[in-house]
Amino acid sequence: MKLVVEDAPILKAAIDSIVSLVEEGEFELKHDGLHLKAMDPSQISMVSFIMPKSAFSEYSIPEEMRIGMNMTQLSNVLSRGKKGEKAELGMEDGRLVLKFYADKRKKTFKVPLIEASEKPQREPKIEFKSQVSIRADAFKEALKDARLVSSHVRLILDPKEFIVEVKGDSGDVREQFEVGGSEVVEIKTENGARATFPLQYLEDMMKATSGSSTVTLHLETDKPLKLEYEMEGAKVTYYLAPRIETD
Secondary structure, three states, X not given: OEEEEOOHHHHHHHHHHHXXXXXXXXXXXXXXXXXXXXXXXXXXXEEEEEEEHHHOOEEEOOOOEEEEEEHHHHHHHHOOOOOOOEEEEEEEOOEEEEEEEEOOEEEEEEEEOEOOOOOOOOOOOOOOOOEEEEEHHHHHHHHHXXXXXXXXXXXXXXXXXXXXXXXXXXXXXXXXXXXXXXXXXXXXXXXXXXXXXXXXXXXXXXXXXOOXXXXXXXXXXXXXXXXXXXXXXXXXXXXXXXXOOOO
């Protein structure tokens, strides 16, 4: 196989969206691109990653295959690629071969694979009727504010606004993003929705976003959250289980 990305940091940024949630995972190399679906160790969240064939300057595989990787190790190796260098992925003797090169300079890393599971993960089948698209930097800042008060955050959506609400022993925080403001791109909902989620997972999901990018949150009352965005030619989707409140 031979997969080439023109600028190495692009591949590093894309893979970091996976590393923020899982340490190990399986890439599915399909004819239309690079795929991955993985649960985090706690089984609370899931990441679904797609980097299409069009994101690569060269994409050639002999057949569709699955390869298991330590994502943290892969990210560390990818961090050695510099801007202006190409990144090339290949296989040799059961190991992943990563090459970085520019002009007359080349460096090669060989990374061991881990055993692939028998069956790939499947995404949850949930019908979402409510969603909000918001600037990544605005949502990140709201999560930072929430961190001052609690380890859980309540997301509320109605036709006119998106609310990030936190209530804790040390105080309350409520941030409202109205339709028509510079932060909210779009809201789609009829009856509204609300659910509470662990804050740390939301922060991890947002780590790979750039400030001016847009994230879309699909929300249903007391059901898993679906959060998705695009970056560097790849698309990443996360699912996060809610905290069911009894009060």
